[in-house]
Amino acid sequence: MPLLSLRYLVQRLEDKVGEAVRLLRDELGDDKVITDPNVVMLYSREPDGLAHQANAVVFPSTPDEVSRVVATSYSYEVPIYPQGSSSSLSGNAVPLKGGLVLSLERMSSILDVSLADSVADVEPGVRIDDLNVELSKVGYMFPVDPASQAVATVGGAINNGAGGMRGAKYGTMRDWVNGLEVVLADESGTRLWLGCRTVKCREGYDLVRLIVGSEGTLAVVTRAALRIAPLPEKVVTALAFFDDIGSLMKAYMAIKTSRVQPYIAEFMDAPTVRLASQAVSLPFEASSNMFLVSLESTPESSERHLRWLEGVMRSSGARNVYTADNDKDAEPLYQLRRSLFPAQVNMFRRPGRPFQLLIEDIVVPPSRVPEAIRELRALDDKYGLTSSLGGHIGDGNLHPAIGFDPTDPESTKVALQWFDDVVDIALRLGGAVSAEHGIGVIKREALRRAVGDRQLELMRSIKAAFDPRGILNPGKLF
Amino acid sequence: MPLLSLRYLVQRLEDKVGEAVRLLRDELGDDKVITDPNVVMLYSREPDGLAHQANAVVFPSTPDEVSRVVATSYSYEVPIYPQGSSSSLSGNAVPLKGGLVLSLERMSSILDVSLADSVADVEPGVRIDDLNVELSKVGYMFPVDPASQAVATVGGAINNGAGGMRGAKYGTMRDWVNGLEVVLADESGTRLWLGCRTVKCREGYDLVRLIVGSEGTLAVVTRAALRIAPLPEKVVTALAFFDDIGSLMKAYMAIKTSRVQPYIAEFMDAPTVRLASQAVSLPFEASSNMFLVSLESTPESSERHLRWLEGVMRSSGARNVYTADNDKDAEPLYQLRRSLFPAQVNMFRRPGRPFQLLIEDIVVPPSRVPEAIRELRALDDKYGLTSSLGGHIGDGNLHPAIGFDPTDPESTKVALQWFDDVVDIALRLGGAVSAEHGIGVIKREALRRAVGDRQLELMRSIKAAFDPRGILNPGKLF
Numbered sequence: 001m002p003l004l005s006l007r008y009l010v011q012r013l014e015d016k017v018g019e020a021v022r023l024l025r026d027e028l029g030d031d032k033v034i035t036d037p038n039v040v041m042l043y044s045r046e047p048d049g050l051a052h053q054a055n056a057v058v059f060p061s062t063p064d065e066v067s068r069v070v071a072t073s074y075s076y077e078v079p080i081y082p083q084g085s086s087s088s089l090s091g092n093a094v095p096l097k098g099g100l101v102l103s104l105e106r107m108s109s110i111l112d113v114s115l116a117d118s119v120a121d122v123e124p125g126v127r128i129d130d131l132n133v134e135l136s137k138v139g140y141m142f143p144v145d146p147a148s149q150a151v152a153t154v155g156g157a158i159n160n161g162a163g164g165m166r167g168a169k170y171g172t173m174r175d176w177v178n179g180l181e182v183v184l185a186d187e188s189g190t191r192l193w194l195g196c197r198t199v200k201c202r203e204g205y206d207l208v209r210l211i212v213g214s215e216g217t218l219a220v221v222t223r224a225a226l227r228i229a230p231l232p233e234k235v236v237t238a239l240a241f242f243d244d245i246g247s248l249m250k251a252y253m254a255i256k257t258s259r260v261q262p263y264i265a266e267f268m269d270a271p272t273v274r275l276a277s278q279a280v281s282l283p284f285e286a287s288s289n290m291f292l293v294s295l296e297s298t299p300e301s302s303e304r305h306l307r308w309l310e311g312v313m314r315s316s317g318a319r320n321v322y323t324a325d326n327d328k329d330a331e332p333l334y335q336l337r338r339s340l341f342p343a344q345v346n347m348f349r350r351p352g353r354p355f356q357l358l359i360e361d362i363v364v365p366p367s368r369v370p371e372a373i374r375e376l377r378a379l380d381d382k383y384g385l386t387s388s389l390g391g392h393i394g395d396g397n398l399h400p401a402i403g404f405d406p407t408d409p410e411s412t413k414v415a416l417q418w419f420d421d422v423v424d425i426a427l428r429l430g431g432a433v434s435a436e437h438g439i440g441v442i443k444r445e446a447l448r449r450a451v452g453d454r455q456l457e458l459m460r461s462i463k464a465a466f467d468p469r470g471i472l473n474p475g476k477l478f
Numbered sequence: 479m480p481l482l483s484l485r486y487l488v489q490r491l492e493d494k495v496g497e498a499v500r501l502l503r504d505e506l507g508d509d510k511v512i513t514d515p516n517v518v519m520l521y522s523r524e525p526d527g528l529a530h531q532a533n534a535v536v537f538p539s540t541p542d543e544v545s546r547v548v549a550t551s552y553s554y555e556v557p558i559y560p561q562g563s564s565s566s567l568s569g570n571a572v573p574l575k576g577g578l579v580l581s582l583e584r585m586s587s588i589l590d591v592s593l594a595d596s597v598a599d600v601e602p603g604v605r606i607d608d609l610n611v612e613l614s615k616v617g618y619m620f621p622v623d624p625a626s627q628a629v630a631t632v633g634g635a636i637n638n639g640a641g642g643m644r645g646a647k648y649g650t651m652r653d654w655v656n657g658l659e660v661v662l663a664d665e666s667g668t669r670l671w672l673g674c675r676t677v678k679c680r681e682g683y684d685l686v687r688l689i690v691g692s693e694g695t696l697a698v699v700t701r702a703a704l705r706i707a708p709l710p711e712k713v714v715t716a717l718a719f720f721d722d723i724g725s726l727m728k729a730y731m732a733i734k735t736s737r738v739q740p741y742i743a744e745f746m747d748a749p750t751v752r753l754a755s756q757a758v759s760l761p762f763e764a765s766s767n768m769f770l771v772s773l774e775s776t777p778e779s780s781e782r783h784l785r786w787l788e789g790v791m792r793s794s795g796a797r798n799v800y801t802a803d804n805d806k807d808a809e810p811l812y813q814l815r816r817s818l819f820p821a822q823v824n825m826f827r828r829p830g831r832p833f834q835l836l837i838e839d840i841v842v843p844p845s846r847v848p849e850a851i852r853e854l855r856a857l858d859d860k861y862g863l864t865s866s867l868g869g870h871i872g873d874g875n876l877h878p879a880i881g882f883d884p885t886d887p888e889s890t891k892v893a894l895q896w897f898d899d900v901v902d903i904a905l906r907l908g909g910a911v912s913a914e915h916g917i918g919v920i921k922r923e924a925l926r927r928a929v930g931d932r933q934l935e936l937m938r939s940i941k942a943a944f945d946p947r948g949i950l951n952p953g954k955l956f
Contacts, residue, residue, distance in 0.1 A: 115735045116845040117874075139737035163678050171677050174684060175653050184932070192933055198841045199649050200641050200873050200913035202691055203928050204955055205937045206652060209687035213680055230737035233779075257593045259617035259708035300778035301711075363676045367594040395678050396595075435678035450681050454662070455670055459683045461943035465936055477682055 013078070013098055017055040020076040020100070024058060027068050032059045032106075043101045046086055046094055049356040049406065050441065054081065054095035061106040063181060063222035067189030069102055070220055074185050079474045082216040084125065084156025087148040089359055090440030092160055092215050096475035102220065104155050110134055113228070119178060119197055120226045124155025131226075140228045143170035146436065147341060155221050161213025163436035165264045165337075168394025169296075170229070172436065174212045181223035182211060185467045197225045210462065215438050216473040218466040232296040235263060236306040239333040240313035240321045241288045245269070247317030248291045249370045252393060254312045255293065256366065264294040265394030266337045269373065272388040273336065276343035280335050284322050291318075291393070292337055294330070337390070340399075344388045348403020358415055359401040360422045364431030366396040375425045376400050383418050397435035423449070439477050447477065491556070491576055495533040498554040498578070502536060505546050510537045510584075521579045524564055524572055527834040527884065528919065532559065532573035539584040541659060541700035545667030547580055548698055552663050557952045560694040562603065562634025565626040567837055568918030570638055570693050574953035580698065582633050588612055591706070597656060597675055598704045602633025609704075618706045621648035624914065625819060633699050639691025641914035643742045643815075646872025647774075648707070650914065652690045659701035660689060663945045675703045688940065693916050694951040696944040710774040713741060714784040715802045717811040718791035719766045723747070725795030726769045727848045730871060732790045733771065734844065742772040743872030744815045747851065750866040751814065754821035758813050762800050769796075769871070770815055772808070815868070818877070822866045826881020836893055837879040838900045842909030844874040853903045854878050861896050875913035901927070917955050925955065 025033045034040065035056045045051035058080075060066045073080045079099030086093045095101055108125035115138060122131060128149040131142050145164035146152050152162065158180070163172040170176075179195035195201055195208035211218055242248040248267070255262060268276065268290040277286035291313070297305045302325045313321045324330035349355050364372045373389065376398070380387055391398035400422060404415035423433050423446045433439075433446040448456060460478060463470075503511045512518065513534045523529035536558075538544045551558045557577030564571050573579055586603035593616060600609060606627040609620050623642035624630050630640065636658070641650040648654075657673035673679055673686035689696055720726040726745070733740060746754065746768040755764035769791070775783045780803045791799045802808035827833050842850045851867065854876070858865055869876035878900060882893035901911050901924045911917075911924040926934060938956060941948075 114843070114845060116731055117843040118734070118739075119843070138735075161680050161684070167678055171653065174687065175649065190932055192930075194933070196841065196910045197843050197908055198874050198910065198913070200645055200841045200870075200875050201910045202639050202839075202912035202914060202916045203910050204917060204925055204934070205696075205940055206639070206687045206691055207933070207936065209652065209684045213684055218683075230739050233737070253594055256596070257616075259711070261596075261708050298776050298779035300782065301776035304778065361680075363674065363678045365592070365595040365597070365675050367592060392678075396676050397678050430675055432674045432676065432679045432681050434680035435676070436680060438680045439682060447682055452670075454668055455672070455685070456682070458685065458943055462683055462940060465939035465943070 014055070016076040017078050017099060020072050020078045021056050023072055024069060028058070028060065028065055032061070032065070034059070040101070043083065043086065043103060044095050046088055046091060048089045048091070048359065050091040050094045052094050052096050054101045055098055057101040057103055059103050059106045063183065063191055066102070066183045066220055066222050067191055069100070070183045070185055071187060071189035073100060073471050074187055074189070074469060077469055077471060079471050081473050082155070082159065082220045084153030085127070085151040087151050088156065088160055088440065089361070089437045090434070090442050092438050092440035092476060094441060096441060104153065107222065113138065115140065117197060118228050120228050122154050122224055122226060124153060124158070124221045124224065126154045128152050128154060128157060135228055136231065139231050141231050142176065142226060143229050144173050144176055154224055154226065158212050158221055158224060159214060159216045160438050161436070163392070163397065165266060165392060167392055167397070168265050169261050169263050174209050176227045177208055177212055177224055178227050179225040180208050180211055180221055182219035182221055184219055185469065185472050191222070199227055213438065215440065215476050217463060217476055218472065232263065234297040234299055234302045235294050235327065235330065236297050236302050236309065237292070237294040237324045237330040237333050238306065238309045238313055238321055240291045240318040241286065242291060242318055243288045245289055245370060245373050248289050251291060251313050251316035251318065252366070254316060260295060262293050262394050263296045264292065265392070266292040267393035268337065268340060268390035271386060272340065272343060272390050275347045275388070276336055276339045279339045279343050279346060282335060283332055285320060286336055288319060290336060292333065340390045344401045347388050354405050354407045355403050356406045357401060357403050358419060359399055360419065361397070361399055361434050361437035362422060362426035362431055363395065363397045363435035364426055364429040366393065368429040368431065369393060369396055369398070372398060372425055372429055376422065379418055379421050383414050385414070385418070395435070396431065441476060444478060492533070494554040495556050495577060498550050498556045499534050501550055502547060506536070506538065506543055510539070510543070512537070518579070521561060521564065521581060522573050524566055524569060526567045526569065526837065528569040528572045530572050530574050532579045533576055535579040535581055537581050537584045541661065541669055544580070544661045544698055544700050545669055547578070548661045548663055549665060549667035551578060551949050552665055552667070552947060555947055555949060557949050559951050560633070560637065560698045562631030563605070563629040565629050566634065566638055566918065567839070567915045568912070568920050570916050570918035570954060572919060574919060582631065585700065591616070593618065595675060596706050598706050600632050600702055600704060602631060602636070602699045602702065604632045606630050606632060606635060613706055614709065617709050619709050620654065620704055621707050622651050622654055632702055632704065636690050636699055636702060637692060637694045638916050639914065641870070641875065643744060643870060645870055645875070646743050647739050647741050652687050654705045655686055655690055655702055656705050657703040658686050658689055658699055660697035660699055662697055663947065663950050669700070677705055691916065693918065693954050695941060695954055696950065710741065712775040712777055712780045713772050713805065713808065714775050714780050714787065715770070715772040715808040715811050716784065716787045716791055716799055718769045718796040718799045719764065720769060720796055721766050723767055723848060723851050726767050729769060729791050729794035729796065730844070732794060738773060740771050740872050741774045742770065743870070744770040744868070745871035746815065746818060746868035749864060750818065750821060750868050753825045753866070754814055754817045757817045757821050757824060760813060761810055763798060764814055766797060768814060770811065818868045822879045825866050832883050832885045833881050834884045835879060835881050836897060837877055838897065839875070839877055839912050839915035840900060840904035840909055841873065841875045841913035842904055842907040844871065846907040846909065847871060847874055847876070850876060850903055850907055854900065857896055857899050861892050863892070863896070874909065919954060922956060
């Protein structure tokens, strides 16, 4: 495209954004429409280092205000980027093409919790941790627990189709959203209730699950009826260290083929364990491959379950096994796994050099995890780098990670080649290019490779039906 | 439309069907394309009495043959009706507009069961019961158990978004399908793999759950990767009878607010219990409102759980409580609930008169079940009829039923008015028009009332994207 017409387009967008901002200031008030570039920058970046400056951030506090923002954006054809806490890791919320960040942080009320209905009605800005604090008071939980749950919001988790440590047993967001209120990208910002308050719900096509995982590209979520579950009576935990991955996988298979569905089954490989253990003070030796398993149990059965779990670990060749039959004792056993993200940051940071963390999020059928690990490790040799490796082994979700210098073309090139190779491994082993982080910006090409043009064509038709002017989170997925 | 052009259209369809049938006979062989009207009639009716004669039944035995059937139907614009065992209850599979019934009954292999991956790969014609027999040999189950599971097929259950007795804890089909192979309605009958083998899967929009519950209107399922779960270590069961519904609901609420998620929670009201108990020989007195609850437990905890459950029933006002701590003893306790459908048939059949059973399938938030029951009973007075009432109380799913004489205009009129009123009750109490039977033919207007025109418009756009010529199960949903 000639430079002049590109400049014209940019100028035209800025004019339109300017008009939209003026109109929204009139309608919502100055405190809800922020254009200060420093504030806007805070809302324009992700923890993975991806950033792109938006023109303004809008903070609606009611569904009706969301309607007005969307309607205005629609009529001026201004892009909007729905945003929770912006803790996503694939560029899912980055305002790639300028326009308005639509922050849902001022819509953060837990509206109702009904144990009889097993439902929590919440606004999208509620943090998952805050919801779980409230639910734990009545013995319930919201089981989807992304590692970022301290900041991650319900709305972000819905749009991102998030998973978490309990995914092996409890699945992901798609299994825990009964109904959604959304605002559509049309001239009046139509508010629609999709799905039901009940789990069972057969009302035509399942538009709820079309929104879950759509990364903000189809509609703006303004309210959710979430399914909740009772906390288990008892949870028992074993943390084991294995000198070789093969023995660890043997233990994993023994558990899976014994009619036991782990509540949590987490894994970190030896180099990552060594690094993570330096970041925290642990009451045990941590140097080899880590396998952390929790099982749901009952007070009367916990001893048997725990002895069995310990036995599986030892007979599979564990070097050390540490166990806990209550939450307090289990806490230190989880510390190592919880320090995975900071450990990865430490592992790759070089003093005085720009640095970006690239966390992969592939998933393979659990039976293929040993091959996946072998092939991922072989990439280290191929590219002369040391990756970190951990993940939710119970559901085959691996998070290999590397760091690179985004200002150095050679470092960036190697990182992107590694990234492509990791995706290849996932697809070759019958897995998927993303388990829980989504496509965002960084996996658009990987998505095309995974699903092919015909399937993308169907997805594009759906996008066009929901968002005919393409104003919702443009540049993501496709 | 003038009669002549209607006749012309009918003739034109028959010509096209004739050509399609000849072509398919050449391609698939005579034994896979049946036009004998007696056989075709067998595949053109549902247990609810709805029927409409198709022109032929096609029995492909491979995905490739399904492709050829769909491609042929596409090019001749001949309607096709994907069909499992045709045990649906809302006219979901009836060949409403003539054309070809596409029976999947010859694709009924369990292709693979992997405990490590918690996945069963199956063809669509596999019966759910047969799958569960295989899985139980290795201590696993497929938890979605519609009442028709003895005949219901996996493919039918997927298309119908089926639920079942274990729905209160395990949800419905949408929670248990990881991936699907489908055939698209285009000129080559494109085969596409949607979703993943793993539970975690983020590859753009969730097309798997768009197919689940789409009632065969979007694509033809040729293979499914189903998530499976270990059988519980132990299940304890209590069957209680309550003179009044209020006490029964008190027991229900006590369970729900005690951090207990019933494995099964079923209900039948007094008149239905009396009738059902005549149909089977029971080792206990059955005359008042029935509440049947099973809980997952462990060998060490089963006594405590069972005592607790019995205590809740008694302190809420149960007249009789019968308990079982193993499958064998639980069997007779389930007999009453299992005889609901034959009891309903018996209840409404009149000797020598044509008779059609109308089974409703509404769902309300469980907290609204007492109101729903009261309002449903009031309809009996309003219309001077006696309905039968039972359902999956754990998830708010009620199945009121009446019988009517479809040859008698007055009887039919009353039945349809009753039907509308039942739908009204569901919507007024914050519920949905269908929980697990789907929309099919009989709830198209109810769907429109429930979701409104704007949402239907979105659904129609999706339909048009998947099935541009409208050949897949026409006349359903919309």
